[in-house]
Structure formats: C-alpha cells, structure tokens
Amino acid sequence: MKNLDKAKEEIRSILDGKEYQMYANESKSIFTIWWERAKEWIANQLEKLFPSLESASHAAAGPVLIAIIIAVLAMIVVLTLLLVRVQLRKRKYWDNKPFTSMKEMEWTYQTHLNEADRLSSLKEYSLSTRHLFLALLLYFHEKEWLMARIWKTNWEYYDELQKVNKEWAERFFNIALLFDEVTYGERIVTKEEYLQYKLQVLEWLRKIEEGPNNAAK
Structure with missing residues (x-):
C-alpha cells in the first residue's frame, strides 16, 4: 500500500513539475498554431471564392468556418469511400473466367x-x-x-x-x-x-x- 501511495505521489510530482507543464504547453501551442494556420488558409480560400463575404479573417475565429471545415472533411471521407467501393466493385469478379465451356x-x-x-x-x-x-x-x-x-x-x-x-x-x-x-x-x-x-x-x-x-x- 505504501509503495502504491509512493508511486501516486511520484506521478503527481511529475505531472505538476515545471518540465512537464512546459512540454504540455508547448504541444498545445503547436496544435493551436497549426489550427489557426489551417483556419486562416481556408478563410483566405473562401475570400477568393466569395469576395462579397465580409472579412474572412473574422470567419476564421467563428463557428461558421469550423462548420465548413467539418463539412469539407466529411465530403472527402464520403468521396474516398465511394472511390474505394467503385474499385472493389470493378475487381470483384475479375478473377473468374468468361468462357465456361x-x-x-x-x-x-x-x-x-x-x-x-x-x-x-x-x-x-x-x-x-x-x-x-x-x-x-x-x-x-x-x-x-x-x-x-x-x-x-x-x-x-x-x-x-x-x-x-x-x-x-x-x-x-x-x-x-x-x-x-x-x-x-x-x-x-x-x-x-x-x-x-x-x-x-x-x-x-x-x-x-x-x-x-x-x-x-
């Protein structure tokens, strides 16, 4: 029991330690940078496609752009599945022989x-x-x-x-x-x-x- 308590204390000490917190913050900040860059890029593309939109940079921080990103990703997944399905359908019977006699x-x-x-x-x-x-x-x-x-x-x-x-x-x-x-x-x-x-x-x-x-x- 004492060993278990000691292990818990060591884990807690590591998680609360300065080095771990710096690593966690650094990882979070990298993800945030990537996310902001992705939103900014999509916002710029939207601005090119739809010049009448108000500032696309405002959209980058809003839920509208997030919804668009989700929709685009969903569309990519659906198209990928359809392509795979078509290819499987094409190859399904091709190992069979057309002449039976x-x-x-x-x-x-x-x-x-x-x-x-x-x-x-x-x-x-x-x-x-x-x-x-x-x-x-x-x-x-x-x-x-x-x-x-x-x-x-x-x-x-x-x-x-x-x-x-x-x-x-x-x-x-x-x-x-x-x-x-x-x-x-x-x-x-x-x-x-x-x-x-x-x-x-x-x-x-x-x-x-x-x-x-x-x-x-």
Whole structure:
C-alpha cells in the first residue's frame, strides 16, 4: 500500500513539475498554431471564392468556418469511400473466367451475336448480355488483339488489350463489368439495360470495322 501511495505521489510530482507543464504547453501551442494556420488558409480560400463575404479573417475565429471545415472533411471521407467501393466493385469478379465451356469458344463471334438476338426475343436479357460480351471477346481474338483461352480471366484479357490500345482496354473494362455481374453476381438485366449494352457493343464493332481511328471515339 505504501509503495502504491509512493508511486501516486511520484506521478503527481511529475505531472505538476515545471518540465512537464512546459512540454504540455508547448504541444498545445503547436496544435493551436497549426489550427489557426489551417483556419486562416481556408478563410483566405473562401475570400477568393466569395469576395462579397465580409472579412474572412473574422470567419476564421467563428463557428461558421469550423462548420465548413467539418463539412469539407466529411465530403472527402464520403468521396474516398465511394472511390474505394467503385474499385472493389470493378475487381470483384475479375478473377473468374468468361468462357465456361469449349463450345462457347468454338462459336464465331457472329454466332454469339445471333444467339444474343434469339435470347433477347425470348426476353432472356441476362443470357443475351452474356453472348454479346463473348461475341466482342471472340472478335478481338479474330483480330489477334488478344488470345482467347478457356482458362483466362477478364483481367488477363484487359492486360493484353492494353498493349494494343489503352483506350480500348478501358472501354473493354467497363463493358466487362455488367457481364461479370450477370455471370457471377446473378444480376438480372432489364430490357433497357440490355438495349443500352447492345448499343455499346455493336457500335464499337461497327467503328472498328470502319477503321481503328473511329473505334477510339
């Protein structure tokens, strides 16, 4: 018990000591300086954006600026979370393989397009979306922009296409998203989504046929 009381006295003595108080005050003063500088900088930016505001230096000491800082920080956090969510969504299914059988690879891209039309007439829009994507993939294979293999993933196809044309690779990336969600995420495609998807695929194929320069537009 005496040892415990002695330890308490020593801790109290340290906390009340001059050196500790100087350190605490110095830390507090550094934080205060940073805070004042941050508020002053934001106040100056507000003054530039909104010249009609009264003195921005007055706002720096008031609750209005603090509210603005909190709002900006909250916005940054929300945007960061959204970006992370988008990236995770993009990569979620990319380790899966688009071709599930040799039969799908043996078809020509035109056969897949015909099958997509047949399925869409039956209102099987999810399956039709799948065949549209496989048609695009096999078309690129015929052009020798990538090598279609049953064991390859969309990520590998994307990497191959990047070596040919980076803009095409990015477009392929976005088109592959819906395919992956339909095939592996069991997403149900609506008629409107399917028609928009079909337009993207067919329009791209048409522009490629017209010439490489048109395909990038």
